[in-house]
Amino acid sequence: MKTSLTKLEGLKRSLVVELPVDTFNQKTERIIKSLASKVRIDGFRKGKIPASILRQRVGGSAKSDAANEIVTETLVDALKDADVSPAAQPSLVNVDTENSNSFIYTLEFEVFPEIKVGSLKSLTMDQINSKVTEEDEERALQDLQDRSTEYKTVKRKSKEGDRLIIDFEGLLDGESFEGGAAEGFEIVLGKGTMIEGFEKGLIDIAPKKTVEVAATFPEDYHVENLAGREAIFKVTVHEVGSPTEVKRDDEFAKKFGEKDFETMKSRMSKQMQVELESRLVQQNKDTAFSVLLDANDFEVPEGSVSAESLKLQQDMESRMEQQGMPSKGKLPAEMFQEEAARRVKLGLLINKIATDGEIKAEKDQVDAKLNEMALQYGESAQQMIDWYNTDPSRLANIESIVVEDMVAKHVADQAKVTMTDKTFLEIMSPQN
Known part of the structure; x- marks a missing residue:
């Protein structure tokens, strides 16, 4: 096998793969022979068709099938030989089956950019602090009372x-x-x-x-x-x-599925803390990643952006349908292009920082994130946890979230940060 890699425009590459012609000829002959007992030609008994006539009848399709098989069988080794990793499935752009010395095929694909993350210590960003106060807990209890009135x-x-x-x-x-x-x-x-x-x-x-x-x-x-x-x-x-007067007593708590008022109050306080912490992590993460993106500019694979645009389009159409607002025809993919490019770029940055910093999600961290998410499901919490734990692909999504959180914290820890205190209401109800 011989390979020749050529740099095209931007992140596009062309790879020419050359193999001994005997490899192609032998595979073609094998396919022709396998068809001998299946092909019917008037004037000849099944399986008794002369080789020259059989080759004339099925040779073209046999060559095509042989070429496809060879490309499939040698693709991984060819990429390894050329020391290149495509960002997506390569496209087969040319196959030369007429060369008397070699079987040659050409692939085109995009590669991921070589990312050099700028100094994190030079970044400046705002981050926020908050805590649940007695006034916040009182307001939440009052809201429950009002809703029970x-x-x-x-x-x-x-x-x-x-x-x-x-x-x-x-x-x-x-x-x-x-x-x-x-x-x-x-x-x-x-x-x-x-x-x-x-x-x-x-x-x-x-x-x-x-x-x-x-x-x-x-x-x-x-x-x-x-x-x-x-x-x-x-x-x-x-x-x-x-x-009518609503008293804060055990009967009041039972309306919300709790055995007594103190248990309800304790659970409510804990849930408020968890929800606030989750919102703080998300808002601080968004800020850190926004600053990181602004400080690192590089080209991203067009194919990756197109795939992400399609995913965003399908997600939007699915949400609209679930909300009883089916779209009239397909939403234009262009409207998702900018956000898709941002997500692809951010994903590459996160992966680079995580790899360089050996940042990985440990099992206890994944379990903690699952338990945090499960609080929103009440009595169905364990069912939700089991749903994730029984499918590695679902669990991988949680691992990705944990790694994102860790990378965002790593970025903020390195950067020059200005901390701002905000109230529970400002964090949880920013429109207020």
Whole structure:
């Protein structure tokens, strides 16, 4: 075997592989002989067709089959001989079966770039700290209480804390607007879930009454033509509900599947800590990787980017379908190209840093990550853990996440970092 590797444009390579012609001829003859007992030609008994006629009839396809077999059988050795590793499956671009001295085929493929990671010590980045406070735990308990509150219909006028069932229609300059009307809408007065002025205008209103309420959309409202504008809402109050007291006791805890209140409180506190830590790791990891990407520029294989674009496209279409929003036709692959290139580039950087730093996911780290993820599954936690542990490919995904976390920490540990303290709410509800 002889191989000749040629550098083409960018990361593309061409590999010419030359083998003794006897290898090709012998395989072709073997295939022709194997077809002798199967081919039917008028005027000849099955298996009694003269070799010259048989070769004339099936020689072309036999040569093609022989060539394909040889390429398949020798591909790995040819790449090893040329000391090259393709980024994806090579394409067979030419086969020369007419050379009297050699059988020659040509492959084209892309290779991964040679990555030299810049100095991590020269990087500067922000990272965040946070912790769960007693106020955060109290807020979470209060939220559970609020969600457990039942309302008793009353005939008196409304006051803060009451739940109203209303119909409303909003008008801007006397005209209705999209999303400005609803029927049978439930609102708890004093919760601040509606725009400024809306809830205040519904205090001290009797059931079955219709009133007009002036309310102003915030300047940063997500609908541009409504931002900062005052609207007049015509509101009909169908029902006023007075909240019943919800005590923080064992009966309260049992509504959430816990045996007593203290157990529920302890479990809730632990889960808040785990969720906060997970969010912190993810946000700090995103920041570290963003800085790392900006500091390291290199070409990535087009084929890898195309494959990642296709995966992102399929994932998006699948999510849209699950949410009852099937796309009309295929989403354009181009819309995923930039994110795909970013992911491929980041994956190569992570792999390089992990390899150079001998960063590997140990079993106890993988188990810890699984247990952390399982907290979200409640009573089904063990079932989720078993689902991952019974399939090596699934477990490999968790190992990859652990390695990513470790690489991100390694990058941040080397870099110049400015730490910023944020509250639990700022981390868990950044829109607030």
